[in-house]
Amino acid sequence: MRENGRSMVEMLGVLAIIGVLSVGAINGYSKAMLKYKLNKQAEQLNTVINAVVRHLHSFDDIINANGVYLNKYLVKLNEIPSEMVHGNDMNTIYDVFGIGWSILYTQNSSVGFINLSASSYPSLKTKSADNLEICRNMLVIAKENSGNIYAVSTISGHYTDESISKSLYGDGYCTSDVNCLKNITLEQVYNLCGAHWGTEKQPEFKINWLVKRF
Helix, strand or coil, rough: CCCCCCCHHHHHHHHHHHHHHHHHHHHHHHHHHHHHHHHHHHHHHHHHHHHHHHCCCHHHHCCCCCCEHHHHHHHHCCCCCHHHHHCCCCCCCEEECEEEEEEEEEECCCEEEEEEEEECCCHHHHCCCHHHHHHHHHHHHHHHHHCCCEEEEEECCCCCCCCEECEEEEECCCHHHHHHHHHCCCCHHHHHCCCCCCCCCCCCEEEEEECCCC
């Protein structure tokens, strides 16, 4: 009695179909996971931004010429989500993507500046579709809070060099439509997010508050 089996061509065809379906499933999972993380990042950063706004003048007495990191104070006030605090690092908090954020309060004459800044993460210097989405998400979060902030910008290196990119300003500080964060365009998203792709310098993403101290 002769038994009928599958040919090698048929088996290869089945394996090819399984491979295509697997790639599609992995791609779908990756997109879903990215979307989840983007939403989680928005939740985390909005919590931090709201905490900064609530306590904007609470730290005037501790400010000095060198600046003071506010992370540890906001952690003690239970204003920072626990999953953003890693170990004993009190000067940096981390969002769902592992991006480190610091909250630094500095002064200049009678004016103070609170900077919520992100650095040391590949999304700020490596070109990819996912990294563009992460950066765009941070800009959208800033835009949603444009009524409370001074400006948002991407910066490479130090303030003393010439690598500061164009900034977009909050509702109370923008001088024209092109500079207003609330009117941000797709072109401006690419300009700010792509300004430091491939750079050797350490870029930062900054959300800034201006605090009139006197």
